[in-house]
Amino acid sequence: MKIPVGILGATGAVGQRFVQLLADHPWFEVAELAASDRSAGKTYAEACTWRLPDAPPEAVGKLVVTNTDAKFRSRVLFSGLDASVAGEVETALASRGHAVISNSRNHRMDPDVPLLIPEVNPDHVEALPVQRKRTGGGYIVTNPNCSVMGLAIALAPLHRAFGLDSVAVVTLQALSGAGYPGVASMDIADNVIPYIGGGEEEKIESEPQKILGTLEKGAFVPAPFPITASVHRVAVSDGHTMAIMVKLGRRTSPAEAARVLAEFRGEPQERELPFAPRRPIHVLSAPDRPQPRLDRDRERAMAVTVGRVRADRLFDLKFEALVHNTVRGAAGAAILNAELLKARDLLP
Numbered sequence: 001m002k003i004p005v006g007i008l009g010a011t012g013a014v015g016q017r018f019v020q021l022l023a024d025h026p027w028f029e030v031a032e033l034a035a036s037d038r039s040a041g042k043t044y045a046e047a048c049t050w051r052l053p054d055a056p057p058e059a060v061g062k063l064v065v066t067n068t069d070a071k072f073r074s075r076v077l078f079s080g081l082d083a084s085v086a087g088e089v090e091t092a093l094a095s096r097g098h099a100v101i102s103n104s105r106n107h108r109m110d111p112d113v114p115l116l117i118p119e120v121n122p123d124h125v126e127a128l129p130v131q132r133k134r135t136g137g138g139y140i141v142t143n144p145n146c147s148v149m150g151l152a153i154a155l156a157p158l159h160r161a162f163g164l165d166s167v168a169v170v171t172l173q174a175l176s177g178a179g180y181p182g183v184a185s186m187d188i189a190d191n192v193i194p195y196i197g198g199g200e201e202e203k204i205e206s207e208p209q210k211i212l213g214t215l216e217k218g219a220f221v222p223a224p225f226p227i228t229a230s231v232h233r234v235a236v237s238d239g240h241t242m243a244i245m246v247k248l249g250r251r252t253s254p255a256e257a258a259r260v261l262a263e264f265r266g267e268p269q270e271r272e273l274p275f276a277p278r279r280p281i282h283v284l285s286a287p288d289r290p291q292p293r294l295d296r297d298r299e300r301a302m303a304v305t306v307g308r309v310r311a312d313r314l315f316d317l318k319f320e321a322l323v324h325n326t327v328r329g330a331a332g333a334a335i336l337n338a339e340l341l342k343a344r345d346l347l348p
């Protein structure tokens with residue numbers, strides 16, 4: 001018997017990825033879909049402007065979309081809700097006993113909500129008993145911002161091996177990161193926009209420290225290194241590219257750093273979770289990689305790709321990283337979080 005799950009924000013860019021990625025999942029089965037009042041009452045096929053290859057599975061296309069006030073039967077709810085509503089809706093559903101596995105930014109920095117990357121900080125789920133005491137049973141688990149996903153995975157092995165002193169990052173972010181219809185075509189064609197709303201730079205400058213920090217007596221203690229970020233929207237469909245510069249606690253060679261990155265593994269790999277990439281980081285040696293079109297789909301888009309690991313004369317090292325923003329950076333991340341929670345017997 002598969003575990004029935006619901007998808008909140010099912011009609012959006014992230015919601016559609018959930019539908020696509022959960023189609024043949026060995027443990028979970030899509031049973032309920034919710035979105036705004038604009039979609040409620042329609043079948044999913046009618047309500048959704050499907051933007052992915054192929055069609056949604058027939059059975060899912062026939063499900064009737066509800067609004068988020070519905071009484072959900074599924075204990076596990078994935079959320080790709082717009083941030084304008086995600087905060088209140090997710091809080092209400094957790095207090096009704098659901099496990100809300102969310103992509104939205106609203107609860108990421110809450111003091112008892114894990115900001116989880118299963119390879120990096122699986123033990124942060126130990127904050128859940130504290131949260132469950134507050135909610136009365138259910139809980140919220142979040143995954144990071146889509147750029148932070150690639151950044152934090154690339155920083156984690158360096159932080160462990162050498163310590164991080166400071167980090168600078170410049171992002172080149174794909175169009176799908178803005179949802180659908182997203183940025184107007186007349187604004188982005190033949191163009192780069194050096195601004196992303198919704199506090200993108202602030203998220204990139206604060207979420208990695210929570211992820212790479214520790215949990216002490218039920219409280220998160222952020223890692224102390226500072227990050228500075230500059231973000232750009234570029235005319236790429238999927239895949240966020242980042243130029244990352246790091247100053248390390250203990251200096252090392254680019255070759256040693258590349259080895260540490262390539263050998264990085266975590267609990268999802270040990271447990272062989274269904275969505276776990278075999279190698280979370282692929283380190284490429286070609287001087288012109290990673291590139292979004294060529295590298296974003298590695299390991300079903302769940303691997304982060306790193307290239308051009310080299311010495312830097314202001315920082316110690318610099319390199320490029322690429323993450324598929326709607327898979328590893330959103331829906332795939334939440335599914336891997338749910339798999340970790342199931343493997344640790346923490347699903348309600």
Ligand SMILES: NC(=O)c1ccc[n+]([C@@H]2O[C@H](COP(=O)([O-])OP(=O)(O)OC[C@H]3O[C@@H](n4cnc5c(N)ncnc54)[C@H](OP(=O)(O)O)[C@@H]3O)[C@@H](O)[C@H]2O)c1
Binds near residue numbers: 013104146176180
């Ligand atoms: N795109 C990415 O790469 C990415 C990555 C990581 C995290 N995220 C986060 O994931 C969330 C969804 O992003 P997205 O790109 O999928 O956005 P999107 O394409 O705009 O989709 C938003 C979804 O929220 C629903 N919604 C909007 N207003 C609502 C309301 N008042 N009540 C209930 N549902 C409502 C929409 O339903 P209708 O169709 O009925 O309007 C739609 O299903 C955001 O919080 C975003 O920050 C996105």
